[in-house]
Amino acid sequence: MKSLTYCYSLTYILFCVQQLPAEMPVLQKTGAMLVEGVAGEFDHLAIDLARQRLYVAAEDQKTVEVFDLTAQKHIGTISLFKRPHGLVFSPTSSQLIVADGGDGTVKFVDTEAPKISSQIKTALRADSVAFDPASQTLFVANGGLVAKLDYSFVTAVNTSSAERTGEIKLDSKILEAMAIEKGSSRLFINRMDKNDVMVIDRLKNEVLGIWPLPVEQPSAMALDEANHRLFIACRKPGRLVVLNTHTGKAVTDLPCIGHADDAFYDSAAKKIYVSGGEGAVSVYQQRGPDQYVLQGNVETGLGAKTSLLVPELNRLFVAVPATSSRPGEVLIFSTGK
Secondary structure, X not given: OOOOOOOOOHHHHHHHHXXXXXXXXXXEEEEEEEEOOOOOXXXXXXXEOOOOEEEEEEOOOOEEEEEEOOOOEEEEEEOOOOOEEEEEEEOOOOEEEEEEOOOOEEEEEEOOOOXXXXXXEOOOOOOOEEXXXXXXXXXXXXXXXXXXXXXXXXXXXXXXXXXXEEEEEEOOOOEXXXXXXXXXXXXXXXEXXXXXXXXXXXXXXXXXXXXXXXXXXXXXXXXXXXXXXXXXXXXXXXXXXXXEOOOOOEEEEEEOOOOEEEEEEEOOOOEEEEEEOOOEEEEEEEEEOOEEEEXXXXXXXXXXXXXXXXXXXXXXXXXXXXXXXXXXXXXXXXXXX
């Protein structure tokens, strides 16, 4: 993801520190894991639940940082990358899979050695990923503006065999987050430069539809498959748009933290979490398929755009980059269940 200069105003400060309803806090900070000597932005996160390891892509540092969740501390650095972005940990193969935008590859990493066991070539800017556990398929957005192309690709990779199994070329210079609909063959993907959501048949590699959005620069995405609702966090302006996945139409939109980069839907708690680089996590309560309330904006830190919801642990992890006065850290929040 690109670095941005973040500007503050009195309006924004009030947005971040506004009073939460009496039944809050919507998120309770339970800890922080410092990481010394890592400069620049963090990108996406992944978890190895069995070993309680959290992996965080340090895109500017060209590393993946490793944290022990039991001890709640930083325990290591993997330096095998040019510019790591999307991460997925495969329990089946016990490998970390990294979309490396710097050299346009999908790397399969043995984290114990650590070493690259295999890799698959893509276009430059291999970035956002979506994983389908049922088919053990990883979908990787790549190409576009950074690769000096007028188009992008979504490349399908079988994580069991480490083989490319498909690819579709799309009319977009900037692809962002994706979501997989488990009950069908549909894949949703944000086209940031087109201000819409593209719907793809991930088995046939065909475009099924395009859903325009009421605001610009869609970035993060989450899916409530049971209620047929797709949540799109947009940046211009900062809004969370709720789409009906039957019709592709927007049913509502709400204020959202700026420079959003990750979004998650917690089906048990009926909540949506959106982390943004302007320094907060926006938390929403779903009261019905078409009814949502912004419960609050929980302060994190400047540039803390990426996060990971782990429902099995009832935790939300937020990566906060270093400043001139403090090291980087991963904040740990309890989701309250």
